[in-house]
Amino acid sequence: MSMFKSQIKFTGKHAIILQKYCKDKGTEQDLSFNVSNNSGEEKTVYLFDTRISCYMVAAMLGILNKKTAEIDNNKNITTVANIFAEVLEKNRKNLERIYHHMILTEDNSLSPDAKIKNAFSIIPDEKCDEEQHKLENYVRGGLEILDEMFSNCKSYEDICNAMFDLRDMLSLEEE
């Protein structure tokens, strides 16, 4: 697959979201996810150690909820969040896996064979950008879901509740 070979750049609110919930901010801007620890202290929470982790979770959240979002070109937001090519390369397997899920779960009239073929075939170069873009739409959508889940979290408890909300969103059953 020729996807995930180039640096990915996020701008606008998606960049903010990406920076906010990740530890490796890669920016001097003070974008923090601060919550109360329910004991009167404010704590900075890093839901994700890396942007790529957040990216991938956001991609799946977008895919699962079929939510996409376009690039935010809000010029008022100067925040930029990059994910470098080498990071993408390191996480290629998961990224491809995400792609597979994206293709296999697309709601279209394609047959299972077609879906499978689309999912697992080598993407021609001319289609990579398009597919990449499609995936990143899901990522942006997923980032927005993520933000919806956590932006209103003011405390540890809220974060825990968000986890339970996530569980409610999912089809996985508790044992």
Added chain:
Amino acid sequence: MQIRKLSLYNFRNFKKCNLNFSTDPDKNFTIVLGQNTFGKTTLVKSFIWCLYRTNLFEDKSLLNADVADSMFPNNTETVKVELELEHKGFSYKITTKEVYSKNYNGNLSVSTKAFTSIIKIDGENAIPVPQSRVEEEIDSILRPELKEYFFFDGETNTIETISSKKSLTTAVTNILGLNHIEQIRDYYDPRKNESVTSYLRKELVTVDDSALDNLNEELNRLTEAKETCLRDIKETKEEIERLETQKQEASDQLDANKDVEEDQKEKKRLEKEIADAKEEKERSFSRLIQMINGSNALLKILFADSFLKFNLEDLKDQSTFQSENSYKGITEDAVNDLIAAGRCICGAEIKNGNDAYRHLIQAREHMEPHDYGKYISDFESAEKSNVYGSQTSLDNILKEAGRIKDLIALIDDNNERLKTIRERIQGRADVGEIQRRLNDIIYQIGVQTGLLKRLQEKDLPNYNALIDEINSKIERASIKNEANEFTQMCIDYATNIYELADRKINKSKIEIREKLQEEVGSIFKSMYHGNRKIEIDEYFKATPVVDKTGQDKKLDKSTGLGTVVNYSFVAGLMNLAKQSIINDDEMENSEDYNDTYPLVMDAPFSNTDDEHIKNICNSLPNFCDQIVMFVMKKDFNYAANSIAHKIGKMYRLVKVSETEANIELMED
């Protein structure tokens, strides 16, 4: 003193004689007449021998010659003189004996030297005086140095004789009661080597004062240290008492706030629980985040959810790609290229019809774009296996989230309870603080008790022991020093006594001299028919001097004058003794108070003219309570008229032989 009877037995020329003396105060003369050699002097000397065992005879043998001559060899004969007298309320029978024996050669010798025995009669009780006290008893009656004044030998005892005697001064002071004070003075005289004072001075020893000073300094230091220790003990006890009071107060406070104590305990428990819960919450939250991030757990959960949500496990079954022989990662185009190349990448020749060729042709049907079975199969397999793990991950995440929420709820709950408790105990005593204070007090009590124990059981006994040790050392050193101090004190005391006595004596001597001058002068004047007077010097020596011319020339004394002077002196002395010249409180009522004495005179009028005799006889009775005269008849005749009415008893000596004489009582 009054003599009553003299008995002689084998004494000189008196074989057996008794002489009773007049004790009638109105007729106080006893006259014994006798010619020369009849034994008058013997009788006077017998008094001396009986009292003092002093043998004044030239021939020392006292045994009657006849008795001596009649002795057989080995025989013994006794010489005895017995004197009965009264003195200070007691009757005395003084007996002196001497035993003679004759050896085979006919030589007479004293076999038992003169010894005196005394019977002291007090009313009906006759008590023998112990032999060891005989001399003392006689001294108390009449001291030996006075015998020559009261047993007066007129022929030999001239005024010069008397006054020349060294003992005159002593005798006078003895008579007049100064002898005891003189004895005391002598006893304490620091100039005398044998005196108490000198003896005490010899007792002084050299003491090392510096060593003693050091010990005293050390003692002072230890005493101060001990005082400090005692003060510390006192203060520590007070401190313990104070702490005990505080302890009780705190305990009472605790008791009074028992309910608060429960709340305090609960508060503490809650605070701890909250603190622990907070810590656990932080840890738990960290774990939660770790779970989310670790191994892309959340991603895998989402993969699993997607697999399940979109029924992707059915996808394979729904597809035609069922072949288990499908290939993954290689396309039909790649195989065609190999066939066209005629050689496989493994090197095998690919030739139309060979196995490699046929195998490749066959395989082409099971790879892209014809067959994705392997892809989907692997995908399905992977996703399927992910599901279980993801479910576990999700459970763990949710459990952790739940735990956090529980902890938060617990903390909130406890905070609420804590708040309630705090409100309840607000304003009440802080029991915890009280307890802490109580614990501190108990600790302090322990410390003070330990200190007290150390002070009482170690420090104080140690100081006492050290002080005892130092005191012993000081005592040993001081024994000498204290002894010296005491000795010095005694020396000072003795010296004071000496000086007091000496002053008393000197003063008294002046008084005595003046009084004696007056008395003797007065008596002399009454006795003497000339124009002389008596001068008494500081040694009490009487010297006649001319009176009326004013020149006070000392004249040679005639013997008659000497006799008058003698009697005047003795009479004056006796008169003073009677008057108690020593008017001293110490002497008053003292048993040492000098009594009066009889005057026993032998040949009193020798070398004296008749006028003097008359005068003497007229004067003497005024000054003497008892007078015994041994006198020749011719001399007595001159005195007879003067003293006839005063004669109580009169005897005459009868010479039986040269070796025997008797005493006969003459009729009134």
